Amino acid sequence: MSWTETDGRLERHFSFANFREAFAFMTRVAFIAEELNHHPEWSNVYGNVTIVLTTHDAGNTVTDLDRAFAKAVDALV
Amino acid sequence: MSWTETDGRLERHFSFANFREAFAFMTRVAFIAEELNHHPEWSNVYGNVTIVLTTHDAGNTVTDLDRAFAKAVDALV
Amino acid sequence: MSWTETDGRLERHFSFANFREAFAFMTRVAFIAEELNHHPEWSNVYGNVTIVLTTHDAGNTVTDLDRAFAKAVDALV
Amino acid sequence: MSWTETDGRLERHFSFANFREAFAFMTRVAFIAEELNHHPEWSNVYGNVTIVLTTHDAGNTVTDLDRAFAKAVDALV
Numbered sequence: 001m002s003w004t005e006t007d008g009r010l011e012r013h014f015s016f017a018n019f020r021e022a023f024a025f026m027t028r029v030a031f032i033a034e035e036l037n038h039h040p041e042w043s044n045v046y047g048n049v050t051i052v053l054t055t056h057d058a059g060n061t062v063t064d065l066d067r068a069f070a071k072a073v074d075a076l077v
Numbered sequence: 078m079s080w081t082e083t084d085g086r087l088e089r090h091f092s093f094a095n096f097r098e099a100f101a102f103m104t105r106v107a108f109i110a111e112e113l114n115h116h117p118e119w120s121n122v123y124g125n126v127t128i129v130l131t132t133h134d135a136g137n138t139v140t141d142l143d144r145a146f147a148k149a150v151d152a153l154v
Numbered sequence: 155m156s157w158t159e160t161d162g163r164l165e166r167h168f169s170f171a172n173f174r175e176a177f178a179f180m181t182r183v184a185f186i187a188e189e190l191n192h193h194p195e196w197s198n199v200y201g202n203v204t205i206v207l208t209t210h211d212a213g214n215t216v217t218d219l220d221r222a223f224a225k226a227v228d229a230l231v
Numbered sequence: 232m233s234w235t236e237t238d239g240r241l242e243r244h245f246s247f248a249n250f251r252e253a254f255a256f257m258t259r260v261a262f263i264a265e266e267l268n269h270h271p272e273w274s275n276v277y278g279n280v281t282i283v284l285t286t287h288d289a290g291n292t293v294t295d296l297d298r299a300f301a302k303a304v305d306a307l308v
Contacts, residue, residue: 019107019110019111019116020111023104023107026103027100027104030096030100033096034096034097039096039122039123040121040122041120041121041122042120042121042122043118043119043120043121044117044118044119044120045116045117045118045119046116
């Protein structure tokens with residue numbers, strides 16, 4: 001499974017064995033967010049994490065910044 | 078602002094100065110989730126965190142477990 | 155490499171590619187510490203993490219609790 | 232209590248009510264480390280955190296980078 005682009009949003013769902021593994025992943029993603037100074041709309045339930053990327057300053061479209069974020073996350077998993 | 082209960086869900090919104098503070102708060106909440114072995118449906122955008130609590134095993138109603146979770150989170154802020 | 159036991163302490167060193175990966179590992183270990191209600195003496199420099207386990211209440215000896223902790227950490231890596 | 236400078240190292244000790252609070256603090260410090268691309272030698276036992284700062288590339292002396300790190304940490308507590 002990979003990122004899907006719809007309505008100016010890049011979205012991907014991730015599944016982990018449990019909450020701890022999901023949260024450890026989120027910690028790694030948090031560092032990416034701070035590095036790029038670009039922050040996801042994301043949610044978590046137990047082992048599931050959904051990340052949505054869009055650039056508000058570009059009228060809620062998917063920009064190179066969102067693509068760089070997605071690529072960095074993909075490198076983690 | 079406090080928790081609101083609607084449709085079998087207990088929900089509260091939290092605002093922080095920035096993403097880092099929001100994520101540090103989430104780390105503290107993650108420990109509560111593991112302690113209670115009860116996990117929130119939660120989402121984050123920059124400094125905003127929304128926590129939704131419900132007990133699936135009780136037919137998606139608000140139980141004492143959700144209330145204990147909410148109380149533990151309130152003790153953090 | 156594995157755990158070494160010396161002077162009533164169980165110790166293991168871990169190396170990661172960078173600080174972020176080391177810290178994500180520490181987050182996972184932190185959940186173990188809270189689960190067991192047993193806390194390591196640990197240190198980190200960049201990608202290196204050293205964990206030392208001992209049971210103060212047992213006169214600073216290595217107990218089953220330390221061994222359970224070590225085993226749980228080993229399951230992560 | 233504040234930072235002490237000895238032998239080319241800036242050091243400060245922090246105490247928290249418990250392990251969780253100490254680790255949440257460490258998460259916030261981790262973001263500083265990544266932002267400055269400068270990483271502490273630090274250790275934790277339960278609610279205690281010790282941070283040591285030095286610049287290896289400057290022959291293990293205390294530089295402006297260490298002072299900026301210390302200042303950013305001070306702003307957290």
